[in-house]
Amino acid sequence: MMPAITMRQNHASVSEMARHLQDCDTSFVPLLSQRVDIGLYAGKLVTHAECFEAWSTDRLLGCVALYCNATDRGTAFISNVSVLPDCTGQGLARALLSHAVAFVALAGFARVALEVHRANKAALALYRGAGFHEVPCPDAVTTGAATRPDTCRLELSLRALPPMADRAGPSNRVSGAAP
Helix, strand or coil: CCCCCEEEECCCCHHHHHHHHHHHHHHCCCCHHHCCCHHHHHHHHHHHCEEEEEEECCEEEEEEEEECCCCCCCEEEEEEEEECHHHCCCCHHHHHHHHHHHHHHHCCCCEEEEEEECCCHHHHHHHHHCCCEEECCHHHHHHCCCCCCCEEEEEEECCCCCCHHHCCCCCCCCCCCCC
């Protein structure tokens, strides 16, 4: 049985985030280390993103990081969803995603978006199960540029969600988590 899990927001240091991302590297499609410098990316997330984190004592188990810097409160963008390989399948990503979506909805954003590699079937199932649907990439709409065929953009409209008082909030229920 997994020890108690604590959900935190913006708690990880740059070194803790970098260690977590490095430990999750093989779970990314394609590998995160093939796309970014993990240390620099961790610094960017910790400094500029809202990070929703699952912790067990001093171990960062999972993270959903998103940018809420659209001045018109239009779209918040999820930049990272990661769970340690030995912690997958326990609902951590779903719980963290739920917390992140609730946060941006309460902040007044109209939608939340992300991009995902089409070969990442587990991530696609997670996002679609949470209500995300595929949309054209903004660059393709405004410039006519072709989208990368290996990546799709998914969005969740937050305006379509019932008011917070009419629906249950994000679930803290994670397998093995303390009530």
